Amino acid sequence: MTTAMLEDKEKPAQVRPEPATTHLQPEKTDVGSVFVSNYPPFSFWREDLADEAERVLRSPADPGTPLGLYLHIPFCRKRCKFCYFKVYTDKNAPMVGRYLESLAGEVEIYSRLESIRGRQLDFIYFGGGTPSFISSAQLRDTVGRLKRAMPWEGAREVAFEAEPGTLTQSKVAAIREIGVTRLSLGVQNFVDQILVDNGRAHCSKEIDRCRPWIRQHGFELVNIDIIAGLVGETWQTWKENVARAIDYDADSVTVYQMELPFNTTYSSHILKGEKLPVADWKTKREWNEYALEQLSAAGYQLSSAYTMVKKGHPADFVYRNQVWQGCDLIGAGVASFGHMSGMHIQNQPGWNAYNQHIDQGRLPLKRALRLKPHEQLTREFILQLKTGRIQAEYFEKKFGADIVQRFDPPLRELRGQGMLEFDRHSVRLTRRGLLQADQLLPDFYDAAYRGARYT
Numbered sequence: 148m149t150t151a152m153l154e155d156k157e158k159p160a161q162v163r164p165e166p167a168t169t170h171l172q173p174e175k176t177d178v179g180s181v182f183v184s185n186y187p188p189f190s191f192w193r194e195d196l197a198d199e200a201e202r203v204l205r206s207p208a209d210p211g212t213p214l215g216l217y218l219h220i221p222f223c224r225k226r227c228k229f230c231y232f233k234v235y236t237d238k239n240a241p242m243v244g245r246y247l248e249s250l251a252g253e254v255e256i257y258s259r260l261e262s263i264r265g266r267q268l269d270f271i272y273f274g275g276g277t278p279s280f281i282s283s284a285q286l287r288d289t290v291g292r293l294k295r296a297m298p299w300e301g302a303r304e305v306a307f308e309a310e311p312g313t314l315t316q317s318k319v320a321a322i323r324e325i326g327v328t329r330l331s332l333g334v335q336n337f338v339d340q341i342l343v344d345n346g347r348a349h350c351s352k353e354i355d356r357c358r359p360w361i362r363q364h365g366f367e368l369v370n371i372d373i374i375a376g377l378v379g380e381t382w383q384t385w386k387e388n389v390a391r392a393i394d395y396d397a398d399s400v401t402v403y404q405m406e407l408p409f410n411t412t413y414s415s416h417i418l419k420g421e422k423l424p425v426a427d428w429k430t431k432r433e434w435n436e437y438a439l440e441q442l443s444a445a446g447y448q449l450s451s452a453y454t455m456v457k458k459g460h461p462a463d464f465v466y467r468n469q470v471w472q473g474c475d476l477i478g479a480g481v482a483s484f485g486h487m488s489g490m491h492i493q494n495q496p497g498w499n500a501y502n503q504h505i506d507q508g509r510l511p512l513k514r515a516l517r518l519k520p521h522e523q524l525t526r527e528f529i530l531q532l533k534t535g536r537i538q539a540e541y542f543e544k545k546f547g548a549d550i551v552q553r554f555d556p557p558l559r560e561l562r563g564q565g566m567l568e569f570d571r572h573s574v575r576l577t578r579r580g581l582l583q584a585d586q587l588l589p590d591f592y593d594a595a596y597r598g599a600r601y602t
């Protein structure tokens with residue numbers, strides 16, 4: 148599951164009263180929680196800046212800034228009840244083919260832009276939705292066209308998200324053949340009843356079935372995602388989940404805590420007054436901590452607040468690291484998010500509007516936001532804080548800023564709450580802070596963005 152494709156909610160920014168900056172209360176999992184994937188909040192991005200974004204894309208960019216390509220494949224077999232991404236479950240094969248034509252067409256348009264021409268791709272990320280939903284033939288054809296427009300032989304990473312039930316032996320071979328180095332399997336849970344109850348399309352047998360195929364193809368890194376706190380989870384099922392995740396023997400295990408942003412099926416049920424057995428934040432943190440301890444004992448170590456990687460594994464997560472360090476990113480596909488020369492950009496979120504723009508040879512831009520230098524700094528600070536550790540020297544060199552001085556009040560406050568430690572060289576989240584990293588980040592937002600709607 149990528150963090151890049153929040154379903155577009157074209158609602159105006161709604162400023163709520165600023166919350167008290169304490170993270171100590173017992174917390175119910177309420178509708179409206181967010182996973183912080185970008186800054187400033189999406190609700191502040193503006194349609195009237197789309198023309199400026201186009202001018203930025205048509206102007207030279209800094210060739211020294213790493214460049215990535217995000218490809219959004221917005222199809223899923225079913226919509227999971229906790230999902231908040233832009234996905235379609237009703238498109239037949241010709242419609243999927245039509246979309247893939249547009250996607251390749253968009254990358255071709257990008258390849259001719261002044262900001263892109265001549266630059267090498269550092270990484271490619273297939274996200275969704277479910278990239279593995281498309282057939283092997285569609286994958287090969289699309290990638291052939293993409294590579295002709297923008298060669299990716301020099302890229303350090305090609306990452307690909309997969310849903311276990313969509314994989315066949317030959318599709319895994321096709322995924323490897325196109326050059327994927329990092330395969331991320333959206334397991335979410337190993338217990339069949341929980342998978343069914345939460346609307347997942349796959350079953351546990353399919354998770355096990357694809358394991359030998361994946362091993363056989365020798366991807367540089369295989370990650371599995373699991374979520375603490377799906378509806379129906381108990382201590383007993385969670386322990387079983389963690390044991391099976393370890394037994395799966397992936398190179399990396401990512402543990403999310405279940406969120407309930409506004410646009411999930413669960414959220415709409417709750418807002419209509421339905422009672423759902425959703426674990427509270429304290430329980431989810433305990434489950435998350437248990438997973439981290441068990442994974443540590445099994446030879447994994449922390450790579451971010453969510454991800455544990457086998458000790459000594461050489462591969463890093465290039466996409467995550469580069470996005471969190473402010474790289475340029477082509478966001479291709481319906482509703483996709485990109486970033487160029489200090490400007491956030493989002494594509495048209497509607498199926499017809501997106502496809503029509505490409506048919507007419509136009510960039511499918513919907514809204515954008517120009518970041519001020521201090522906002523770029525804050526963006527990188529909060530995203531990098533998700534790794535659990537920040538080096539002050541990085542910000543000194545890149546922005547000429549002393550982050551410890553700049554963020555002195557929230558740093559002191561969060562230190563007082565036991566969430567982090569800091570000195571003039573670094574900021575380090577404590578285990579307690581790591582387990583609730585996303586809830587801490589808004590404390591570092593500019594006052595104008597604090598308490599505002601996120602999407």
Ligand code: SF4
Nearest residue numbers: 223226227230275276
């Ligand atoms: S697999 Fe489920 S959670 Fe993932 S994008 Fe599709 S509907 Fe959303």
